[in-house]
Amino acid sequence: MSKPLSFQEIILRLQDYWISKGCVLMQPYSSEVGAGTFNPASFLKVLDDKPWRCVYVEPAKRPRDARYAENPLRVYQHWQMQVILKPAPEDAQELYLESLRALGIPLERHDLRFTEDDWESPTLGAWGLGWQVDLDGIEITQFTYFQQMGAIDLPVIPVEYTYGLERIAMFLQGVDSIFDIVWGEVDGKSLTWGDVFYQNEKDFSAYSIKEADIDYLRRAFDHYEAECHRLVSKGLLMPAYDAVIKCSHYFNLLDARGAISVTERAATILRVRKLAMAVAKLYVGGHGEAEDA
Amino acid sequence: MPDTRTFLLEIGVEEIPASYLEPAVTALAEEIEKVLKDAGVSHGEIKKMWTPRRLVVILKDVALVNLKKTFEFQGPPARVAKDAKGKWTVQATKFAKSHGADTAELYIKDNEKGSYVFVKKEVGGKKTTDLLADSLPSIIFKIPFTKRMRWLKYKTVTFARPIRWLCAFFGNDVLEFQFPGLTPSNKTYGHRFAHPEPITIDHPDEYIQKLKDGFVLVDQNERKAQILAELSKAAKKLGGKLVENEELIYEVTNLVEFPRIIACDLGGVTDRGFANLPREVLQTALAKHQRAFVAEKKGKLLPHFLVVTNSPTLEPELAKQWFERMAISRLEDADFFIKEDLKKGLEPLVEEEARVEWVKGIGTLAQKTGWLTELGVSLGAKIEGFNQDTCIRAAHLAKADLLTNLVREKEFTSLQGIAGAIYAERSGEPREVCNAIGEQYTDSPSSNESAILAISDRLLNIAATFIVGKPPKGSRDPFALRRQAGAIMKIIMDRELPLSLCAALDRTLELIGKGKDKREAIHEFLSDRLRLYLEDKDFPYDWVDAVLAVAGDEPYDSWLRLSAFGDLNKGEEFRLVAVGQKRVANITRNTHNTRNTSNTPSPDSSLFDQKEESNLWEKAERIRPNLESAIEKRDYKKALQLLLSLRPLIDKFFDEVFVMVADEKIRNNRLHLLAKVRDEFLKLADFSRIVVEG
Numbered sequence: 001m002s003k004p005l006s007f008q009e010i011i012l013r014l015q016d017y018w019i020s021k022g023c024v025l026m027q028p029y030s031s032e033v034g035a036g037t038f039n040p041a042s043f044l045k046v047l048d049d050k051p052w053r054c055v056y057v058e059p060a061k062r063p064r065d066a067r068y069a070e071n072p073l074r075v076y077q078h079w080q081m082q083v084i085l086k087p088a089p090e091d092a093q094e095l096y097l098e099s100l101r102a103l104g105i106p107l108e109r110h111d112l113r114f115t116e117d118d119w120e121s122p123t124l125g126a127w128g129l130g131w132q133v134d135l136d137g138i139e140i141t142q143f144t145y146f147q148q149m150g151a152i153d154l155p156v157i158p159v160e161y162t163y164g165l166e167r168i169a170m171f172l173q174g175v176d177s178i179f180d181i182v183w184g185e186v187d188g189k190s191l192t193w194g195d196v197f198y199q200n201e202k203d204f205s206a207y208s209i210k211e212a213d214i215d216y217l218r219r220a221f222d223h224y225e226a227e228c229h230r231l232v233s234k235g236l237l238m239p240a241y242d243a244v245i246k247c248s249h250y251f252n253l254l255d256a257r258g259a260i261s262v263t264e265r266a267a268t269i270l271r272v273r274k275l276a277m278a279v280a281k282l283y284v285g286g287h288g289e290a291e292d293a
Numbered sequence: 294m295p296d297t298r299t300f301l302l303e304i305g306v307e308e309i310p311a312s313y314l315e316p317a318v319t320a321l322a323e324e325i326e327k328v329l330k331d332a333g334v335s336h337g338e339i340k341k342m343w344t345p346r347r348l349v350v351i352l353k354d355v356a357l358v359n360l361k362k363t364f365e366f367q368g369p370p371a372r373v374a375k376d377a378k379g380k381w382t383v384q385a386t387k388f389a390k391s392h393g394a395d396t397a398e399l400y401i402k403d404n405e406k407g408s409y410v411f412v413k414k415e416v417g418g419k420k421t422t423d424l425l426a427d428s429l430p431s432i433i434f435k436i437p438f439t440k441r442m443r444w445l446k447y448k449t450v451t452f453a454r455p456i457r458w459l460c461a462f463f464g465n466d467v468l469e470f471q472f473p474g475l476t477p478s479n480k481t482y483g484h485r486f487a488h489p490e491p492i493t494i495d496h497p498d499e500y501i502q503k504l505k506d507g508f509v510l511v512d513q514n515e516r517k518a519q520i521l522a523e524l525s526k527a528a529k530k531l532g533g534k535l536v537e538n539e540e541l542i543y544e545v546t547n548l549v550e551f552p553r554i555i556a557c558d559l560g561g562v563t564d565r566g567f568a569n570l571p572r573e574v575l576q577t578a579l580a581k582h583q584r585a586f587v588a589e590k591k592g593k594l595l596p597h598f599l600v601v602t603n604s605p606t607l608e609p610e611l612a613k614q615w616f617e618r619m620a621i622s623r624l625e626d627a628d629f630f631i632k633e634d635l636k637k638g639l640e641p642l643v644e645e646e647a648r649v650e651w652v653k654g655i656g657t658l659a660q661k662t663g664w665l666t667e668l669g670v671s672l673g674a675k676i677e678g679f680n681q682d683t684c685i686r687a688a689h690l691a692k693a694d695l696l697t698n699l700v701r702e703k704e705f706t707s708l709q710g711i712a713g714a715i716y717a718e719r720s721g722e723p724r725e726v727c728n729a730i731g732e733q734y735t736d737s738p739s740s741n742e743s744a745i746l747a748i749s750d751r752l753l754n755i756a757a758t759f760i761v762g763k764p765p766k767g768s769r770d771p772f773a774l775r776r777q778a779g780a781i782m783k784i785i786m787d788r789e790l791p792l793s794l795c796a797a798l799d800r801t802l803e804l805i806g807k808g809k810d811k812r813e814a815i816h817e818f819l820s821d822r823l824r825l826y827l828e829d830k831d832f833p834y835d836w837v838d839a840v841l842a843v844a845g846d847e848p849y850d851s852w853l854r855l856s857a858f859g860d861l862n863k864g865e866e867f868r869l870v871a872v873g874q875k876r877v878a879n880i881t882r883n884t885h886n887t888r889n890t891s892n893t894p895s896p897d898s899s900l901f902d903q904k905e906e907s908n909l910w911e912k913a914e915r916i917r918p919n920l921e922s923a924i925e926k927r928d929y930k931k932a933l934q935l936l937l938s939l940r941p942l943i944d945k946f947f948d949e950v951f952v953m954v955a956d957e958k959i960r961n962n963r964l965h966l967l968a969k970v971r972d973e974f975l976k977l978a979d980f981s982r983i984v985v986e987g
Contacts, residue, residue: 073622088444090457090474093307097485108486110612111602113548114345116310118440129442129454131308136615137583137600145442145455157444176618 004173007079007193008184010103010165011057014081017102018055021095023083026056031242032249035060036082036162037121040241043276045084046146047283049155052086057165061249063208063256069194069201072177076204077197079165086158088145096133096143096161103172110136119144123248123272125151125280128160140167150280151273166193208256217257221250221268228275232282240282244275297337297354298464300325300425301497303481304348304433305458311547313453314343314513317436322350324432325425334359334421342511344550346485348436349511351497355463359424361417366392371401371408385410422463426470429461433472445474458482462497483507484551487605508551508605517546523554524586524599531556533588533595538580545584549603557585557613559596559621570628571715573708574699578623581704583616627705630698639716642693649696652757655805661753662692664804668749671800675791676741680725683742687729690717691746694730710734736780737787744788751777752801759815760808778822785848786826793846794819823848827855835984842979850927854978857929866937870974871983873943877971878981880952884961885968890975896966900959905949906966909942913970924976932977939970 005013015025029039036058037043045052058080066076089095093114100107114131119142121127130144142162146154169181179194228243251268254260260268302325309317318341329336329352337354368374368388376382381389381396389396394412402411434450444455450473461468461477469477480491481500487508494500501511510516521542528535545552572594579585585598600616646659656664666688673679694713699705705712714731718724725742732743733750758764758772765774785792798816802808808815823845827837832855840854858867878887885893901907916935923932952963974980 087446088455090455092455108604108606109608111600111604111607112486113603114308115548116308129440136612137619138615145444147442153448156446157442171615174614 004182005103005169006173006182006184006190007165007169010169010172011079011081013102014099014163015055015057017099018053018083021053021085023053023055023085026054028056028058029245031245032061033058033245034062034248034252035121036080037124037126037160038245038248039082040238042082042084042160043124043126043149044237044241044280044283046086046149046154046158046160047152047280050086052084052158055081055083057081061204061252063204063212063253066201066205066208066256068205069179069198072179075166075178075197076201076208078178081161081163081165083161083163084158087156088159092145092159093143096141099161100135103168105135105172114143115139117142122269123251124149124276125273126276130159135171138167138171140164140171150283151277152280152284169193208253210257212253212257214254214257214259217250217254217259221247221254224250225271225275229278232278235282237279237282240275241279244272244279247272247275296357297335298357298421299462299497300336300350300352300355300421300468301460301462301494301500302350302429302468303458303460303500304456305460305482306346306348306452306456307454308345309348309453311345311544313438314345314348314547317438317453318343318348318350320436321348321432324435325350325352325429328424328428328432329355329359329421332359332419332424333362333417334424343513343547344509344511344516345548346550347481347509347511351500355421357421359417359419359421361415363413363415365411365413367404368399368410368412371410374399374401374410388412422466422468425463425468429468429470430472447473450474460494460500462494462500465496481507484509484605487551510551513546516549516552517542520546520549520552520554520601523552524601527554527556527599528586528588531588531595531597533590535599536576536587536589536594538576538586541580541584541586545601548584549601551603551605553602553605553607555600555602555607555609555613555616557598557600557617557620559598559617559624570624570631573711573715574627574631574705575624577705577708578627579620581707582623583620585616585620623704626702627699630702630705634697634699634712634716635719638720639690639693639697639713640720642696643689645696646692652761654761655757655807658692658695662689664753664801665691665746665749667804668752668797668801669745672749672792672797673742673745676745678741679745680742683723683725683729684745686722687726687733687742687746688749690722690726691730691733691750736783738784741788741790744784744790748781748784748790748792748797749801751781752797753805755818756798756801756805756808756811756815759811759818760805764814764818774818775822778819779826781819782823782826782848786852789849791847791849794823794848795846820845823851827851832859833984835982836978839978839980839982842982843975843977853927854929857933858978866940867983868985869944870937870940871980871985873940873947874971874974874980874983875985876947877943877967878979881964881968881971884964885971887971887975887979890972893968893972894965895969896962900962902959903950905942905946906963909939909946909970910966912939912942913973917973920973920976929977936974936977939973943970 019025026041033039039056039058041054041056059077060080061077063076065074067074097107113134115134117130117132119128119130126149128144128146132139133141133143141164144160146158146160148154166178166181173182175181179192179198181193183191183193183196185191224243224246228240231240231243251272322339322341326339335356336352340351342349369384374382374385381399385399386396388410389399389412392412392414394414398412399410401408438453441451441453443451456475459472459475459477460479460481467477467479479494481494481504483492483504484507492503492507494503504511510519525535575594576587579587579598583600585600587598588595598620602612643662646662647657649658651658651661666685669684669688670681673681673684690713694700694709694716697712700709700712710733711731714727717730718727725740728740729743729746732738733746735747738744738747754777755774758774798812802812824837824841828834836855836858840851844850844854896910898907898910916938920932920935923935950963952960954960
């Protein structure tokens with residue numbers, strides 16, 4: 001058997017594949033996000049009715065999943081590969097399956113399922129229907145036909161594929177822990193995921209769970225919330241959207257610190273959602289093509 | 294016999310959720326049948342089939358054309374159909390036009406709702422293919438789904454998931470119809486991986502077989518039977534017996550097109566320390582996460598699990614590796630949770646309940662626990678041999694497991710109750726207490742203490758949800774209150790519990806200390822559920838009406854009365870009683886209230902001047918003590934027999950005696966007599982509510 005693909009090779013193969021299908025290669029966004037959908041290449045680009053196809057890798061930072069590098073399957077930061085095809089093509093499922101074949105997975109010899117999973121992001125005012133894709137019982141991708149974003153009914157329905165790159169790498173490399181994934185080689189010597197991110201996981205776990213300054217995070221949340229509204233009123237779309245992302249991340253940190261009660265949680269999500277809606281409305285207003293929900 | 298063809302419709306879709314399939318195909322078939330029936334097109338057997346990727350209806354022997362029939366169509370009310378001068382208005386003209394008629398064909402006629410304009414049209418002779426082609430698009434989009442989505446630019450085109458192909462036949466020909474983005478054809482597709490190429494169908498009769506050749510078992514019954522057979526075989530091969538799980542079989546049948554079972558190994562379970570994992574936890578982890586089945590031997594689970602895959606071509610040795618790894622990782626999680634939970638025990642969690650909101654605006658979980666205990670004691674007081682201590686202890690611990698690590702984990706929330714029972718048992722609680730905790734969410738508790746806990750819990754849920762203003766509405770019942778109330782009825786009947794709905798409800802509201810203004814609404818809701826429960830048990834709705842009208846407060850008593858009817862309903866006798874009681878009810882309606890029968894005056898026998906009067910009265914007087922004692926002893930069969938013995942005398946009375954005579958004294962006396970007799974019947978049921986045909 002040939003050597004399994006390394007983490008970096010998986011990224012390259014998928015990027016190449018989707019570029020060959022007409023996608024433009026974007027890059028991760030320069031701010032902490034909990035999911036690739038927050039990248040403006042997804043959130044904003046799906047709001048209008050113009051064709052759009054892109055692929056990019058995004059580090060998803062989730063303070064609540066921080067486990068001090070002790071859990072083999074759960075980490076503070078994992079890597080998603082995000083693909084958006086707008087409009088969703090008729091062969092959306094086949095295109096996706098072909099991408100797995102491009103990774104050398106003999107689908108016929110495994111059990112691949114499209115399992116019911118209705119995706120929703122309350123903070124983004126977004127939802128869609130689709131599946132989680134399970135390969136021999138491991139969830140490797142979230143596959144969603146977006147219906148709403150920023151509480152706006154989308155004029156053109158896009159499909160979003162979110163690959164869990166670590167899951168795919170574990171599958172291909174046959175390892176039981178994220179930390180054992182071979183990332184690539186440095187001078188012919190193999191480098192693992194753990195080599196690169198162990199410190200990151202340890203430190204950010206401690207930060208997320210124990211050290212993050214709750215008072216500051218609350219103030220920062222309030223500040224960026226006000227700032228977002230102010231910037232929206234000035235028509236400054238991109239800085240306003242950055243403020244949404246900041247609020248969302250601060251909320252995630254406060255949540256991981258256990259600083260948010262059950263009732264406060266729902267209310268805070270609603271506050272972020274309002275910001276996302278305001279920004280989406282501004283974007284659509286500027287483009288004038290989508291309808292308000 | 295008209296000339297007929299087979300009709301076939303296959304809607305090819307991207308994977309639709311398992312729970313959507315059966316309701317969708319059922320609705321699709323119903324609508325198609327309705328369209329054909331309304332148009333007078335005859336047809337034969339209907340076959341409903343589905344897989345995650347296709348919804349299929351096959352109708353045999355569908356007539357080529359519909360029968361000619363004359364239909365009368367109702368238009369707008371007469372007052373708007375003609376103007377002051379008696380000329381047809383625009384509205385009337387439009388109505389005529391919509392039926393391809395001339396205003397000269399319009400006419401005005403009265404029906405029960407008033408005066409309307411009508412037109413008669415002969416319809417029929419239309420080709421069934423045209424009829425189907427016209428109606429299929431709207432029928433398809435009318436299929437109801439819990440959640441719908443768009444996938445095209447059209448805002449009105451929605452379905453559970455995108456529709457990707459349509460295969461439609463009428464006889465040997467493709468049935469063509471307009472559809473957004475698709476053209477119906479003679480092509481279908483086989484299994485996604487084993488036979489991805491299109492399959493051409495030449496005739497509907499070969500559809501099932503050709504799909505089978507393409508690795509799709511389109512008939513869900515066949516799939517289910519095969520899954521069950523192969524699971525049993527696989528379990529046997531492992532040296533055990535399959536633990537059946539009807540719900541899971543149904544689900545996996547709807548998740549695959551071509552089942553293939555693989556046996557996976559939990560090898561080294563003992564090394565990893567799962568040997569102590571409770572059976573329910575192991576089963577739930579595997580069922581929820583991998584939709585996997587387990588096998589047992591001598592009551593112990595084998596260290597294996599069986600996965601129903603959707604791949605006829607898979608390599609088991611390759612595929613099972615990850616099923617096993619993921620299963621073991623979930624079991625490790627469960628094992629970790631349980632160890633943490635056992636370190637703590639349930640009692641400290643009961644204290645923590647004070648910090649957890651139960652229902653916003655109603656109270657904390659700790660308060661619910663308190664109410665549960667008190668309500669249990671109140672309801673149990675009526676039950677012979679009820680063990681109050683068991684009930685109190687079980688209620689005290691009942692909700693603690695909601696705060697355990699295990700139950701708080703999404704995958705294991707369904708273990709609520711069961712987890713509590715396991716933890717209670719490991720901390721040495723009596724077996725009866727553990728059982729009651731474990732059975733609180735089921736609808737088949739094994740003891741009266743369990744039953745009372747299960748009922749009390751649901752009563753509190755129902756009351757609280759009503760009080761906060763979220764009762765079920767239409768098809769929306771987010772807190773499953775209907776199911777909970779149905780479970781209350783089932784438990785009462787199964788365990789023959791002497792519970793009064795009013796008393797139970799009053800006590801519930803008294804404990805919560807709120808919701809007096811919602812009492813009527815909750816009571817009506819519970820009564821409705823009782824009615825539905827009884828109707829579901831195949832008691833005719835009018836009997837249920839008759840019994841609930843006089844005895845609706847104690848569900849089990851209503852059940853006993855209805856059961857007594859069941860023995861005697863055969864034949865004419867029952868019908869005649871109903872007819873007689875209707876006459877009595879009609880004639881006494883305005884003078885003698887049925888609500889307060891103790892006020893009904895007795896007739897004065899000195900005023901009787903026909904023997905039918907005295908005969909009836911004497912008989913009624915004679916049976917009264919026996920009737921009352923029969924009712925008292927709940928011997929409703931006997932009570933019914935006694936009442937039936939009055940029947941010939943009532944008939945005779947009506948045959949011979951004229952009640953509404955001019956003489957007021959005589960008239961009233963006769964009415965008193967009838968009302969008194971009616972009151973005897975009302976002790977058992979209001980027979981006047983029984984529907985009599987003809």
